[in-house]
Amino acid sequence: xxxxxxxxxxxxxxxxxxxxxxxxxxxxxxxxxxxxxxxxxxxxxxxxxxxxxxxxxxxxxxxxxxxxxxxxxxxxxxxxxxxxxxxxxxxxxxxxxxxxxxxxxxxxxxxxxxxxxxxxxxxxxxxxxxxxxxxxxxxxxxxxxxxx
Numbered sequence: 230x231x232x233x234x235x236x237x238x239x240x241x242x243x244x245x246x247x248x249x250x251x252x253x254x255x256x257x258x259x260x261x262x263x264x265x266x267x268x269x270x271x272x273x274x275x276x277x278x279x280x281x282x283x284x285x286x287x288x289x290x291x292x293x294x295x296x297x298x299x300x301x302x303x304x305x306x307x308x309x310x311x312x313x314x315x316x317x318x319x320x321x322x323x324x325x326x327x328x329x330x331x332x333x334x335x336x337x338x339x340x341x342x343x344x345x346x347x348x349x350x351x352x353x354x355x356x357x358x359x360x361x362x363x364x365x366x367x368x369x370x371x372x373x374x375x376x377x
Contacts, residue, residue, distance in 0.1 A: 254334030256355050258309040258364040295343045300330045
């Protein structure tokens with residue numbers, strides 16, 4: 230799933246969902262997101278909605294006590310990525326704020342603690358995107374002291 234820093238395919242490292250290492254994984258898209266290709270990222274009947282220029286969001290999982298939203302943007306240099314965010318939801322359905330984005334792996338790990346079945350479904354979604362050559366998993370190194 231992820232290569233080590235030497236770039237050798239023979240040195241590929243297995244990264245397992247639920248681990249701290251998986252929390253450092255980010256899903257990088259292979260192409261920029263445009264209005265023409267946005268629909269290929271639809272999930273579970275949901276569609277990405279523009280939040281601001283070059284930033285899209287879509288619910289991934291929503292319950293009364295926990296939610297997770299896809300965030301699609303150029304968050305890392307010029308790369309388009311799929312990250313996650315938690316939303317502040319008021320009056321039952323009004324999204325008033327999104328948290329700072331977190332890595333794809335961290336969001337999946339958080340969901341796995343709430344609903345392993347839904348986390349597995351999301352993981353299958355990402356693996357389908359990877360199999361279709363629409364994106365790939367990447368390990369991100371966080372600065373010392375960073376929490377996301």
